[in-house]
Amino acid sequence: MDRYDYLVNRLKELNHRITPQRLAILKILTSSDSHPSAEMIYDQIKAEFPFTSFATVYKTIALIKELGEVLELEFSNDSNRYDGRRPYSHPHLICTSCKKILDPDLDSVNHLQKEIVKETGFTVTNHRLDFFGICPECQKNR
């Protein structure tokens, strides 16, 4: 079962209302690899459902977040971004020029976590690891 079907089922099981707008929001959250903000999702939804309010988008994201099924990336100067494909801690690569956010495939994170546990005795529940820089496309356009 893919993430989209899984989430639709979960909402149904919990007796949440399933509207076409809600399904469209879930589709974007679970298929987009661009870590969209609520505004980006709203812009996409409006094209298909012109009468959708921003509150509908926001509330749906909040609901999915409550279920622990979306990872929220908070930024102090920019909109929060969402990863509905990987709702667990993982490193991100952020272009400070075009604001693109990628999921790099790294083997070293598990190592790092083990090292931290060994060094400090902490029980690590989650982490946040962001790398900021300029993506190859933006480097070309400079």
Ligand SMILES: [Zn+2]
């Ligand atoms: Zn860029």
Ligand SMILES: [Zn+2]
């Ligand atoms: Zn991600």
